[in-house]
Amino acid sequence: MRTLDQNGFAAARRYLSLNARLLERRRFDVVFGDGPREPVLHVLRGYQNPDGGFGHALEPDLRGDGSQPQPAELALWILDEVGGFDDAMVARLGDWLAANSGDDGGVPFVLPSVTDTPRAPWWQPDQGPDGRAISAINPTGPIAGLLGEHGVEHPWLARATEFCWRTIAELDDISAYDALATLAFLERAADRQRAEAEFDRLADALLATVALDPDAEGHVHSPLDFAPRPDAMARRLFRQADVDRHLDVLVDRQQDDGSWAPNFLMWTPVVATEWGGWLTLSTLKTLRAYGRVDGV
Template sequence: MDMLDRARRYLELHGRLIDRLRFEALFAGGPRERVLDVLRCYQNADGGFGNALEPDLRGSGSQPEPVEVAFWILDELDAFDSPMVTAACDYLTQVSAGDGGVPFVLPPVRDTPRAPWWETSDDPPGSLVPTASIAGLLHKHGGTHPWLAAATAFCWSRIAEIDKTTPYEARAVVTFLGLVPDRARAEAEFARLKESILATVALDPHATGEAHFPLDFAPEPPRLPLFTQDVLDTHLDALAAAQSEDGGWSPNWPIWTPLVEHEWSGYLTVQRLRTLRAYGRLKG
């Protein structure tokens, strides 16, 4: 079987419905409406998303990070005209901190099953993770919700304070700087931060553990020149080779309960196929 057939088989055996339908919509001519129908089931009455859309957050209640997951799915479907977007931005307005950003995670997480790294204080501040990625995606699709102006100001302010950074924060910053409309300001901040961002990247494609590779920062040809083509080619070769015998791609972060391994692998399998296609390594 070829790469797509193996991936389809993996998803049929192990993937969540939403990831099986994502595959069908993106690679087999399936209807995007079915993906949207399932995504709505993860959205709560307050407009936020929960219900393990982000597999490491098992609770039903809304949290900011699942909004980012939902927005990436809407982005790949070019579906930011969905009413889900406005409802989610209304939710973000409700939970934003006084600084204009949304927190990494909200205190109700303490009462739900979740991975051990989802911890927070009683009054958490705004965080670039996930505010910067959410804001960037809204800018990409011409978002006009009032939440976006305050969130954008927060991102500029917080980015200006960065000296050293962490992989997840760096990835969020790259997303924001690649998509925000003020290109001169974005390119100036990118030039200032480029070396700090690169310091968080695992350039060895065979690095083990919770490594963050170039294609995690540039899952499609980037707007900002973070990596040379030879680095991207090396990692595209490694990404294609990393498809498992059963057809999926696995997470490289700790698996704290067995179910999440297949949930994350299904999500990542569609994501990895999209990356390979974006760089011309996969037809279909």
């Protein structure tokens, strides 16, 4: 069993200090130290717009200032990480979600306004015949799941939750990102019996989106992307041997500069370090959750 030793951990910390955004550096202080949450919240507020949504490259591949659904999801993951769901940012985001949802209650993958901004080439709006963006489980599922898990009360949430249940009930074949979004919702849904039933029904389809071979090339998703913690709902999909093998490989893939590199296109120079910081912190969290970081 391979573990990240203290030298490897120090190298990752140094990489974050030299390359990561202020946001990831302050998150590291909270997650791996005794740092206060307020500096993280203060930095995160800088990404929130007056309309309540988030932009300004919080999602590194969306370089525009305007609010989009995917940065809203990332903001909620950060609030979850540091215990910040009591912050006023959450209520303001709820208002933005309500104003930018479809009639069915969901938010789209990306709003059409993205076409006027610098962005990675895969950020293309999915629009219906009427020109309106089509609602999607990615990212409605994670957003609704996180808000519900934390007991947030907002009129948007009930309609979005019903959208998620309807959409998941219609799923058969599924893409990797939709699978991750579906799991994020099911893991946090209040109706546990219904969530377990849908998980059991979709188990084979979910597993089919995962690259079990740690040497698989391209922009693939490993078991650890689906189960970054041993208690994650998706952990049941994988054999212990597969999880252990991917953890060993993950330790070995730390680069000489202390980071872990993205496996998708770095389409402009700045995103390499911004994603590098995000993924290096995420990798450290996963390795620690599985007991693979020495002394931490």
